[in-house]
Amino acid sequence: MTKRDYIIRQIAKTNKKNYENYVVTRIYHLLNRTDIKFITQQYVNRPEGHALTDMYLPQIQLHIEIDEPFHKKQIESDIDRETDIIQATEHHISRIKITEDLDSINNQIADLVKKIRTKIKSLEKSGQWESWNLDKEFNPNHYREKGYLDVQENPAFRKIVDACNCLGQNYKAVQQAWFKSKIYPNHNLWFPKFYENEDWDNRISKDGTVITEKCKNPEKYDAWFKGVTSNLVKRITFPRSVDNLGFRLYRFAGIFETDLELSSIENGVIHRLKETRIEIKKDDR
């Protein structure tokens, strides 16, 4: 996909949402930089539940919400079981209020564009600005060079094999979702589906900190439970999801450890978020 196609598709998500289309295109065109990435209709986890932001600028962790009078957003019902929902705890939110007066809307957008420009300039000045680069954003080598994955930055990969190789597995192809790490002692790489499927009923809490794992096969359940709770490993976790354009995504969710106290035959196995960041060991490959 080219940047052109990406931008066009993101804007196309605002089809038929006329005010969204106006605001999103105005912000984007007035920013007038092809090194800025944006995502329209990004689901985020908030303490009070899921929320949908109309425009998300990941490089500056800014969400823009367009407040339309008499227009209540459908949220939960639109969420697919594979919907990509990001953590946005320390992200900022700006609001554009749709008023009767076009000048007032335009003035709000002008202020916001100014604010975004200032933020980018300050990042550029401190060397923290990352230009949007389609070749880099899901590229394992990009993250290897960077040296870490941090939940705060919402890093993601398109394929399981890419996430594996980013962490030094050095695979050609993979067909599973559970790997013993070659690099990190007592760690496994895990690519769970957080929705009920044929074999598993795994869930993650809305704040992204608690995973409940349940085997669905009654005949295997006891053996699985005993195995998991007696042979403890840390789980470098990349939940499987689909982004807003329909592409597969494995987004780093952190390192989880099993909570033996809360785990039970009835409740399943509980894993808790322990680390939101993993350092990438480069020389071990």
Added chain:
Amino acid sequence: MTKRDYIIRQIAKTNKKNYENYVVTRIYHLLNRTDIKFITQQYVNRPEGHALTDMYLPQIQLHIEIDEPFHKKQIESDIDRETDIIQATEHHISRIKITEDLDSINNQIADLVKKIRTKIKSLEKSGQWESWNLDKEFNPNHYREKGYLDVQENPAFRKIVDACNCLGQNYKAVQQAWFKSKIYPNHNLWFPKFYENEDWDNRISKDGTVITEKCKNPEKYDAWFKGVTSNLVKRITFPRSVDNLGFRLYRFAGIFETDLELSSIENGVIHRLKETRIEIKKDDR
């Protein structure tokens, strides 16, 4: 309708046409002036037939066409019998070519925006720039102050009564489409439908210069033909149409005179465009 609603609706016409939406919003937002009017998907008459322009800036008589590879426009089949089709003989056309490279598209738009700004500045300098004003554009008094109607400027009214009063008829309400002028000797005001309807089958040529008028009632035909061709009047003509947002429009098409040589019982009555401009007599009201 407010400017906000107007702009939003014009942009909404590009829904599902993703490149059009990108280009139209980018031009509009980068121009960044609420005194510029634009129309998306305006039909125009060209010597070779009807054409559809993607964005039309009436104040500077500029049409923008967005050339998409592999995308052939449907024209004739989309034209409704009431579609507003304007004359664009001396209008300019700019093209934006959709290329693979986003920067190339953006550069073309930047050049075009610069060109538009220069044009507006030169009109402002010479006192010919007319700010877009929703209260004025279909207002009879606005044209009375201006002092003329000129086909070149595509003036139009929302109601027959407005066009009548602009030309000094001084009506409260009207229920017909054919009026003897109180001001212009031997002139009538005419608001024809240029498509076949219950009573009439009237047509106008694509270049807007020749009208064919035919009564559809066989019993009245001969009397009508004799009346029209013996009692010659000049016709100040405002064809009835519907604009791209679905609103009724009576657009000034000029003053027509009957061509007795070409008229015949078989062909109907032929009227020819004689004047593209009418001076508004102000003091006669």
